[in-house]
Amino acid sequence: MAESGYSAAVEGLDYAALQPHDTWKALRQQCPVQPLGVGEGGRPAYMVMRHDDVESVLRDATTFSNSIHNESMGPVMGELILGMDGQEHKDHRDLVARAFRASALARWDTELIAPAINALIDRIAPLGHADLVRDITTQYPVQVIAGIVGVPVEDHDRFQRWAQDITGVALDPGRAIAASREMAAYLLPIVHDRRERPTDDLISDLVTAEVDGRSLTDERILGFLRLLLPAGAETTFRAMGNCLVALLTHPDVMARVVADRDLLPAVIEETLRWETSVTIVSRNAVADTEIAGCPIPDGAVLMLMSGSSGRDESHYDNPDEWDIDRKAENHLFFGTGRHQCLGMHLARLELRVGLDIILDRLPDLRLDPSEPAPVIEGFAFRSPPSIPVVFTPMPVPA
Numbered sequence: 301m302a303e304s305g306y307s308a309a310v311e312g313l314d315y316a317a318l319q320p321h322d323t324w325k326a327l328r329q330q331c332p333v334q335p336l337g338v339g340e341g342g343r344p345a346y347m348v349m350r351h352d353d354v355e356s357v358l359r360d361a362t363t364f365s366n367s368i369h370n371e372s373m374g375p376v377m378g379e380l381i382l383g384m385d386g387q388e389h390k391d392h393r394d395l396v397a398r399a400f401r402a403s404a405l406a407r408w409d410t411e412l413i414a415p416a417i418n419a420l421i422d423r424i425a426p427l428g429h430a431d432l433v434r435d436i437t438t439q440y441p442v443q444v445i446a447g448i449v450g451v452p453v454e455d456h457d458r459f460q461r462w463a464q465d466i467t468g469v470a471l472d473p474g475r476a477i478a479a480s481r482e483m484a485a486y487l488l489p490i491v492h493d494r495r496e497r498p499t500d501d502l503i504s505d506l507v508t509a510e511v512d513g514r515s516l517t518d519e520r521i522l523g524f525l526r527l528l529l530p531a532g533a534e535t536t537f538r539a540m541g542n543c544l545v546a547l548l549t550h551p552d553v554m555a556r557v558v559a560d561r562d563l564l565p566a567v568i569e570e571t572l573r574w575e576t577s578v579t580i581v582s583r584n585a586v587a588d589t590e591i592a593g594c595p596i597p598d599g600a601v602l603m604l605m606s607g608s609s610g611r612d613e614s615h616y617d618n619p620d621e622w623d624i625d626r627k628a629e630n631h632l633f634f635g636t637g638r639h640q641c642l643g644m645h646l647a648r649l650e651l652r653v654g655l656d657i658i659l660d661r662l663p664d665l666r667l668d669p670s671e672p673a674p675v676i677e678g679f680a681f682r683s684p685p686s687i688p689v690v691f692t693p694m695p696v697p698a
């Protein structure tokens with residue numbers, strides 16, 4: 301998030317750039333490991349541009365550490381599993397991993413995910429027009445993660461605002477810190493309540509969990525929640541917008557997918573490759589090493605450019621083309637190795653169920669010809685600010 305919680309602030313990176321793909325392409329071709337200005341703590345920083353190099357850094361937890369996240373995000377988000385290494389990371393990750401296993405998610409599909417998207421569509425289906433970002437994507441994943449975590453779903457507007465402020469830390473650190481404090485003040489009474497009266501939500505799992513025979517402190521629990529709420533909301537709402545833009549700007553593929561929903565997983569995986577919502581993951585070197593022949597000193601900050609790796613011409617044919625018939629498998633857009641995204645099964649489920657219900661309930665869905673075409677934009681996080689559409693109005697089922 302640097303903009304993203306997944307990445308650390310570095311001088312010389314233009315986080316305000318809206319269309320970085322051409323720059324990333326030129327840099328990939330010039331040199332796959334690009335020296336930057338200085339990163340956190342005044343240390344040298346490098347951008348890693350290519351798929352195979354990004355993958356090998358993510359898989360090497362001995363030479364590369366996640367502690368960079370504590371420096372960049374610690375002041376804003378407190379203690380995070382994202383910033384832990386080794387056994388400490390494993391112990392804490394195991395506590396929440398259970399809740400996000402693929403097999404644990406079936407329950408949320410019918411209890412939370414489908415009802416959330418259906419309720420949002422009820423509001424627009426009779427109108428025949430909508431902005432899918434304003435009316436659907438900014439509200440849907442945040443409601444789902446709020447429900448799973450166990451905070452009141454009706455407060456989703458606040459979570460969305462906090463998530464955006466926290467993930468915008470590189471652009472406005474003061475605002476991110478204020479949002480994080482407000483979020484903690486809001487969450488703490490809920491944590492205390494669950495200590496008294498546990499229910500079946502994730503906060504209750506955390507207050508009753510133990511590491512080495514000791515309960516988690518309030519600060520550690522807030523660390524989980526401060527990461528899960530933005531990670532669950534910001535990333536997936538943007539990914540859903542990108543999938544919708546891809547479909548709506550490729551009407552031939554849209555027609556195939558409307559007729560055959562088994563194509564939705566290919567739409568989702570190919571869109572993550574073509575336009576991932578999280579374009580940077582960061583690490584720091586903990587030994588002198590090299591990447592693609594470039595010497596990297598101990599302590600260096602590494603920006604692993606997963607958004608660039610998805611367009612790496614040495615890994616994908618015609619990488620700028622969105623093509624659901626390619627096999628975009630084995631990609632890095634949920635990370636890989638020990639810190640691989642805990643929410644990836646949830647994200648895929650939300651995207652598949654959400655897109656499926658949108659296509660069912662908004663027939664003849666197409667871009668609104670009277671509005672500008674949607675544009676995917678952003679540097680560390682990418683998504684369209686709006687998606688104006690029209691469709692055949694439908695009554696809300698009784």
Ligand code: HEM
Pocket residue numbers: 306366381382383393400445527528531532533535536539576577578581582632633634635636638639640641642643644646647
């Ligand atoms: C399309 C949506 C998503 C994308 C693209 C995405 C991307 C990522 C990436 C790249 C990482 C690795 C970070 C690293 O190695 O430093 C990660 C980690 C993580 N993600 Fe996601 N994510 C998404 C959805 C979610 C959701 C829905 C959740 C909610 C539970 C979530 C929770 C997490 C957590 C907790 C971690 C840290 C795991 C660890 O440190 O062990 N993510 N995500």
